[in-house]
Amino acid sequence: MVSQSRRTSKSTKRTFFVPDIPWLAAFVRRNAVAYLFLAPWLVGFFGLTVYPMGYSLLLSFTDYDFTQPNSTQFIGLSNYIKMFGSLFGLTSFTAPTGEVMRVDPYYMKSLSVTVTYVFVSVPLKLIFALAVAVLLNQRLRWVPFYRAVYYIPTLLGGSIAIAVLWRKLFEKDGLVNAFLGALGFTNLPSWITHPDYALWTLILLSVWQFGSSMIIFLAGLKQIPQEYYDAASVDGANKIQQFFRITLPLLSPVILFNLVIQMIGAFQAFTQAYIIGGGRGGVLNSTLFYTLHMYIQGWAYHEMGYASAMAWVLLAIIGVLTAIVFKSSKWWVDYGVGD
């Protein structure tokens, strides 16, 4: 500290807007440029992340409606009771304001739809991505071409075009039924509008887009030295043993990474459910995704306080699950200690 302030006091350059205190001037001079470069990000972080998060936490305890913001009232935990009241057999309750509020009959449904979607689609997608990555990680010709082909669904999957297409594929007279019909099946349902199957078409759509996980797995596989496999072969290990004893353990950090990324992404799925359900939750709310329900509450019914509360619960769920995955990773992820 002393030597630094001495250095600055020697310099004749004045730092503008800063009181003439040597150590402060030195501090500013050392950091100003970096913070100028960081300025856009900092403005965005505070203005578009920190402030909105705090504000939405606040809103979650109110009945805010953006068409009449002046009549906003604090309603305590009512929005949260509205979500989870059905767990305790409630159908309505009295808010602190004296108003009788209805418990949201669809909230638990939307939560279970999204949880089912996440817990089924993410593991399936990762298994599929890993299988294809292993398949493509051989010394074969045309692998870059194959990789590109397998990536195409991921490239296009987020688009409205594919959602539109998906709806057509799984309709009563869609392409899928045309094929199944040709194979001799009769009495086929309209998958997209059947309450038992609609969610599965969306899960399939998600699994179909395994491309980025596959590319990450491929990059991970390339890091595993060939010598390990050669040594294992010499010791008489077959391909399956090699996969479980070498590939899986060495790839486990990549699996963890993919798992976290895909899980967080899957919880936020919205577009495809919105298009396939025609802006609503589909038949019997079978595709009422959490985010879709939140959107409908917030923007169709103007219940923005409630939508904020839903967003915070979603954040909490994702946070807890991510923490569990990271905590559990010490049991199943091989960090290559001593490598």
Next chain:
Amino acid sequence: MASGTNAKTGTFIRHGLTHAFIIALGVIMIYPVVWMIISSFKPNNMIFSDPGLIPKAVTIENYITGWRGYAGTTFGTFFVNSLLMCVIAIIGNLISCSMAAYAFARLKFAGRTFWFAIMMITLMLPGHVTLVPRYIMFNTFGWVGSYLPILVPKFLATDAFFVFLLVQFMRGLPKEIEEAAIIDGCSKLGVYLRIILPLATPALVTTALFTFLWTWDDFFNHLLYLTTPASFTVSRALRTFVGDAGAVSNWGGALAMSTLSIVPAFILFFTLQKYFVQGIATTGIKG
């Protein structure tokens, strides 16, 4: 000798089977997309009666009727809107994310570790939690109905993925050139503009590429903030084109415009494939 030939034949057959399997799976995977493209050239009444790939009759009528759009706005407008939005979004992300990345990767400053950790946390933060307040905020500014709520955040480096991608890349650049430049009297800004940015071109291309794709495909923000058909982007327009209950009379037109809407992604993917792989492999961003 004989056993050697047998082993060779064995490898040959094994490779052949692997190729056959990979190709078969690949065909199933992209069948729906190919079918959509081909069906967009079939006459409207034959689209769903014919699941095959070879059309019995070819027409470009779907493209003509689809292009007309709706509400007096053609798809020409929607495409121009989308392109314009993407170009500005790319400029915003390139400037703001590379600035933040330069600070994190190459500059020493008080609080660097702290801010970097914060940036990494925002990487995992689900966007929905800021949605309502952002909407309220933009509504107070009078921005709802314009492109500002979608574009202004791009100039504030809110896509932490790209900051992370660029930091990773910039950290790997050799220090020597930079040091030489500083000895020659080059300022930090000069280093950023003349040395780091040119060297970081591959990562900047990846950033531009994914910014384009995500902005082009984004639907949620367009649904929230774009209110008039004249301002609609392709993805927002397609959704209205298909309709709420799916009661579309012109499926041919819908498929034709859907096909057109994926053309930019295709072109970019096949011309810039290595940047895709690089971007995904280093940060795990979803494509």
